Amino acid sequence: MSSTASRALARAGLLGVLLAALAAGAEQELPVYPGTVHTRIGNDLIIAGEYYRLAYFTTDDSMEKVADYFARHWRGLGYPTVVEGDLRNEAVVSALYTREGLQRGVVLRRHLGKTAGFTVLRDLWVRAPKKPGAGLVKLEGTLFSQDITTRDDPGGSQHRSSLVQGGLDHVRQQVSESMTRQGFSLVREVGTKLEGELRFTLEHARKGEQVVTTLSRMDEQSTAVLQMWVGSDRPDALPNGEAVRQSRAAWEREQREKKAPQEGAP
Structure with a gap:
């Protein structure tokens, strides 16, 4: 060599x-x-x-x-x-x-x-065998993307770092729409300024899963997107247990509402 x-x-x-x-x-x-x-x-x-x-x-x-x-x-x-x-x-x-x-x-x-x-x-x-990125978005205009996966019984996490062509608001809208299509609900959104630059943190949840997305402006034409997906049966393993609790409660209510008409039927 x-x-x-x-x-x-x-x-x-x-x-x-x-x-x-x-x-x-x-x-x-x-x-x-x-x-x-x-x-x-x-x-x-x-x-x-x-x-x-x-x-x-x-x-x-x-x-x-x-x-x-x-x-x-x-x-x-x-x-x-x-x-x-x-x-x-x-x-x-x-x-x-x-x-x-x-x-x-x-x-x-x-x-x-x-x-x-x-x-x-x-x-x-x-x-490693290729797996679909659970809850992690693949956006149009992605210039670079890097995935990292961790495995831990009984849960795990996935991380994706991407550089996406487009302004901050445009990319944020893409992320929100993609998460909604996957069945995730937005449970918190925070906008902060770091060194004068605006960045957003979005937290989505679905049953026992949570995705935390951080978006920050790189320049006028590109946005950095950092995502972390966490799935576990342990509430303390999630970065925002309250968000997941709310998501699970909403899902359980939805299931009960679906069963109610069936139980009342003759």
């Missing part, structure tokens, strides 16, 4: 690493930097249909020393290894476990005088 191909694969595999992580085979372990405590981030996430695990650690050691440890370790095991970055403010070290079909890597940043590391395990051979 050429150096250019290795770097391209490393960039593609680690682009979404700081956003989320997902298990890549229960028997496989994350990279570990000696003498530090590694904290897992998330449990079971999917990034662009691929499986990841992610953990983070901090150390007083320099970024150059940490990067050198992983590079020496993986090269010593005979794996193709790539080191990128200036080794002062940022660095990425990535190794391909070609026989196992895995990629192990570490993303390094300087933070509050320490080296912060995000260790990554990515499965190169297995892709």
